Amino acid sequence: MTTPNPALRREVIAIYKELLNLGKAYPLGYDYFRPRLHKAFASNASLTEEKDIRKGVERAEFVKKEIEALYYLKKYRSMRQRYDKL
């Protein structure tokens, strides 16, 4: 498969790997997360326009931030419930 932009391809692979790594701690399990992540990326595999791929990467970055926020909130709320009893 010839890639017109190898740098962009690396970016896509990098964000995919980051999301995969984050998915290991997903509350519903890695087995729930991994196939859904794969499907989400696979459904956009046919994109060729650089700006469309960029948009996809931006959306993936957004999802990554959402997941990080989810993990943080869950931990913060649990810790607060356990340790903030006055």
Added chain:
Amino acid sequence: MSALRILVPVKRVIDYAVKPRVNKAQTAIETAGVKHSMNPFDELSIEESVRIREKKSYAGGVEEIIALSIGPPKSVDVLRTAMAMGADRSIFVEVKDGEEVEPLAVGKIIRRLVEKEKINMVMCGKQSIDDDSGQTGQIVAGLMGWGAATQASKVSFGEGGVSVEKEVDGGTETVRSQLPMVITTDLRLNEPRYASLPNIMKAKKKKIDKITAEELGVSLEKRLKTLKVIEPPPRKGGGKVEDVDGMIAKLKELGAI
């Protein structure tokens, strides 16, 4: 003005989201095959140290952030996380799997390393979520003759020294001290970052120095013996009442009124 040399003790504990189970012998919590991670309060310590460096909060700058862990062989995972978050290097004091180290012994080890590495700030979590002793920071301060600002929710540097806003019942209390000092971290100090994959890769190149308690001249002798570990009694369900009269009757029954 000398630069900050920060020591951040981090502990490998059972992950906060896991429900702990008592072992069959009722002597300890079951740890085999259970997910472990860095004590959440220790994540706050590493994050704060890295932020002090990144934001250049201290005029003298941050020379080194050293992560320390005392525990079984798998504790290196926690040290790798600490370095991926931004610690420069780590020190690992290995103990046998299953062997517990009491806060006093931890404090003594930290004291030796503070002397050895010329540390001027020890930033630790206010407590660990497994034994909840909440003693290590205070013990270190006592052993070193340093001030300790505990339950920190804000740390700032100024002309007068280090100002720490502490969380206390009903609000906050601000104290000021000079270096060297101990700070213990509380929940609202910051939001710890997630180690990105590139940072995790970079951390693999960072050093982990191994040293034993014997080499540091510290005895790990225990002063406390755990007699029994039991789960708390299950929550008794509440009862429903028909109306206000029913509620008053029930309260009278329970001897509350």
